[in-house]
Amino acid sequence: MKETKVSSIGERALISRLSAIFNAPEGKERIQKGILAGAGSDDCAVLDLKGEDCLVVTTDMLHRTTDFPAEMTPWQMGWMSAAVNLSDIAAMGAEPTGILMAIGMPSDSEIAFIEELARGIQACADFCGTAVIGGDIDTHAELTITGTALGRVKKSQLLLRRGAKPGDLVCITGYTGTAGAALKAVQTKKCVSEAVLKALFEPIPRTKEARKLAESGAVTSMMDTSDGLAMSLYDLSRQSKVGFMIRENALPVLPEVRQFASGPGELLEFALYTGGDFELIFTVDPGRLKKVQNICNLTIIGECTKYEAGIMLESPECRLTAIKQLGYQQLKA
Amino acid sequence: MKETKVSSIGERALISRLSAIFNAPEGKERIQKGILAGAGSDDCAVLDLKGEDCLVVTTDMLHRTTDFPAEMTPWQMGWMSAAVNLSDIAAMGAEPTGILMAIGMPSDSEIAFIEELARGIQACADFCGTAVIGGDIDTHAELTITGTALGRVKKSQLLLRRGAKPGDLVCITGYTGTAGAALKAVQTKKCVSEAVLKALFEPIPRTKEARKLAESGAVTSMMDTSDGLAMSLYDLSRQSKVGFMIRENALPVLPEVRQFASGPGELLEFALYTGGDFELIFTVDPGRLKKVQNICNLTIIGECTKYEAGIMLESPECRLTAIKQLGYQQLKA
Numbered sequence: 001m002k003e004t005k006v007s008s009i010g011e012r013a014l015i016s017r018l019s020a021i022f023n024a025p026e027g028k029e030r031i032q033k034g035i036l037a038g039a040g041s042d043d044c045a046v047l048d049l050k051g052e053d054c055l056v057v058t059t060d061m062l063h064r065t066t067d068f069p070a071e072m073t074p075w076q077m078g079w080m081s082a083a084v085n086l087s088d089i090a091a092m093g094a095e096p097t098g099i100l101m102a103i104g105m106p107s108d109s110e111i112a113f114i115e116e117l118a119r120g121i122q123a124c125a126d127f128c129g130t131a132v133i134g135g136d137i138d139t140h141a142e143l144t145i146t147g148t149a150l151g152r153v154k155k156s157q158l159l160l161r162r163g164a165k166p167g168d169l170v171c172i173t174g175y176t177g178t179a180g181a182a183l184k185a186v187q188t189k190k191c192v193s194e195a196v197l198k199a200l201f202e203p204i205p206r207t208k209e210a211r212k213l214a215e216s217g218a219v220t221s222m223m224d225t226s227d228g229l230a231m232s233l234y235d236l237s238r239q240s241k242v243g244f245m246i247r248e249n250a251l252p253v254l255p256e257v258r259q260f261a262s263g264p265g266e267l268l269e270f271a272l273y274t275g276g277d278f279e280l281i282f283t284v285d286p287g288r289l290k291k292v293q294n295i296c297n298l299t300i301i302g303e304c305t306k307y308e309a310g311i312m313l314e315s316p317e318c319r320l321t322a323i324k325q326l327g328y329q330q331l332k333a
Numbered sequence: 334m335k336e337t338k339v340s341s342i343g344e345r346a347l348i349s350r351l352s353a354i355f356n357a358p359e360g361k362e363r364i365q366k367g368i369l370a371g372a373g374s375d376d377c378a379v380l381d382l383k384g385e386d387c388l389v390v391t392t393d394m395l396h397r398t399t400d401f402p403a404e405m406t407p408w409q410m411g412w413m414s415a416a417v418n419l420s421d422i423a424a425m426g427a428e429p430t431g432i433l434m435a436i437g438m439p440s441d442s443e444i445a446f447i448e449e450l451a452r453g454i455q456a457c458a459d460f461c462g463t464a465v466i467g468g469d470i471d472t473h474a475e476l477t478i479t480g481t482a483l484g485r486v487k488k489s490q491l492l493l494r495r496g497a498k499p500g501d502l503v504c505i506t507g508y509t510g511t512a513g514a515a516l517k518a519v520q521t522k523k524c525v526s527e528a529v530l531k532a533l534f535e536p537i538p539r540t541k542e543a544r545k546l547a548e549s550g551a552v553t554s555m556m557d558t559s560d561g562l563a564m565s566l567y568d569l570s571r572q573s574k575v576g577f578m579i580r581e582n583a584l585p586v587l588p589e590v591r592q593f594a595s596g597p598g599e600l601l602e603f604a605l606y607t608g609g610d611f612e613l614i615f616t617v618d619p620g621r622l623k624k625v626q627n628i629c630n631l632t633i634i635g636e637c638t639k640y641e642a643g644i645m646l647e648s649p650e651c652r653l654t655a656i657k658q659l660g661y662q663q664l665k666a
Binding site for chain 2 (some may be wrong): 003005006007008009011014015017021022030033034035038041044045047049050051055057058059060061062063066097098100101102103104105107108109110111113114117119121122125129130131132133134135136137138139140142143144145146148150277
């Protein structure tokens, strides 16, 4: 049977088909228009501001049933909607300059619910040092929120997924697998601490850390880990044309998450293959490591290798296995 | 009974409640952050680019059931989704610099349908001299498209809703009431020409005209007429603190629309109180009228008066009636 439905080809194939339509004005013409990069290959699209700066911009659409677990408060839904976009701005090393929020809501929504949602959006924007500058409201059968965030960064400090070189060190901020463990706990109705739940429901965009990393001049590539560590490694690999050797022992996982995991298999599942952590993964020129070490809570988890070497995990017993290209599945039970 | 649902207070009251939450960082602090204007009071939010330019940005969410009549082709849905945003960029006198499209689609959507939609988006972006620079795709029960458009304009050429003065002439590009007549025709299954239908299904953002008007230095305020002429007059009045005297005789209505209307009452209804025309309404310093007259197809429809005089319509017999604050109702039959 011929595959004619979008569900039959999957998200990535569809994006590539649509990109082919949208990228019709190619190369030189796009550069004349000031488009330094379309969003297809990075966390944000990049526009030339003609001076020393560039503008980065990203958009994300969230739906209640697929993106907000039932346990989330309206404030957390608002925070999350802003955070997914502001994390993409951070991933480019940029300073956020504003966020727009289009909200489609059922007409029988409680005013108090929508106001709490707005307070969550505002709190996240404020936390990241920016503001809600515009938006749109509309009635809609299902709560739908599309955020668009803008940021600004010197061209010389812009951090892309491209740029890592073999020998560079691979680092991440914070912990990995926390949001994944929290989702599992919520789905299986198990008890975890407030701190673990917050990683899932109130993820913190690493805005300040990102700016400092960009200013350091030591970082060669960067993105966020919102689709999971493994997916991020694959994206960095594809854009930078490097492989990775990641040390299982080095993966920063919260002690509570280690205990919560049913065994080493699930622990690795949380750390590598679940999304929702809004940490930064970045590569560092080893000669400049000192410049980034005091910037924030970071962990060196491995190093860049040749592209042909693939994306490998080294076990504590020095066994090598390939990391799979698996990651964030939308928040469905 | 206490009004607790969003439907009970209406869109404008809800926007004002949300704006109060989002505008928490007030005055000086917003200016420090480079926010020249939030989107609440104009077609776009305005960000300072620190040089001579500013960035304008707008977002609009459209849903299949409420925004796309059944007769629309997928290509036209795409065109429309881009056009609503690019028209807002034009309304500020700005040059579009890119558009992002977040598309939520049912998982059983035909690939061919989504590709046609993308071609419509691309065609409109291309027509306006810009490109699709990013986006997001997501599965969703109802087709939902949120566009975000960016534009750039010299601060000295930025056109706001604020700026009209008593004595300024009121002009519009093109015709008024065409899209409203087309919608009526579609709803009542009456026959109208392709040209009239296209005004509704493929509205043309006045990008080039807007740039020339902004460069002329003669325009004192501007916005688009997408919510209808009457609503636009009310918005300009509120922001500029002027009244209007509009001459019924002067309203540019297509001959076909005049014939289609069941009588003078419906004709006026089309011309003043229906949305969907993406023309520009703007005010001109009468001493500089010559500078704009050759720019585009424009019609002088009246003049600005004192705020206290209200928004009045002068009939061919010189009778004065107040224009009501009525306009665009979402495209429901």
